[in-house]
Amino acid sequence: MATVTVIIVCRQRWWLKYYLAGVMAVAHVTGREPDPERVSHWIDRGIKVEVH
Structure with missing residues (x-):
């Protein structure tokens, strides 16, 4: 089974x-x-969430 790595970055x-x-x-x-x-x-407008 393949492994998936997800990076979540939260920036203000x-x-x-x-x-x-x-x-x-x-x-x-x-x-x-x-x-x-x-x-x-x-x-909500001030926090930016990025998923890589």
Whole structure:
């Protein structure tokens, strides 16, 4: 039986950590919770998955 090797690479965009830090800072200052749908939308856009 043949062996198959798959490499999965997950990379984050350069701006993702700054966006998340900003969301956390605003949530802390205002005392409100961020919108989970909006945050997850930007996290989906900020993470790139490559399959080799």
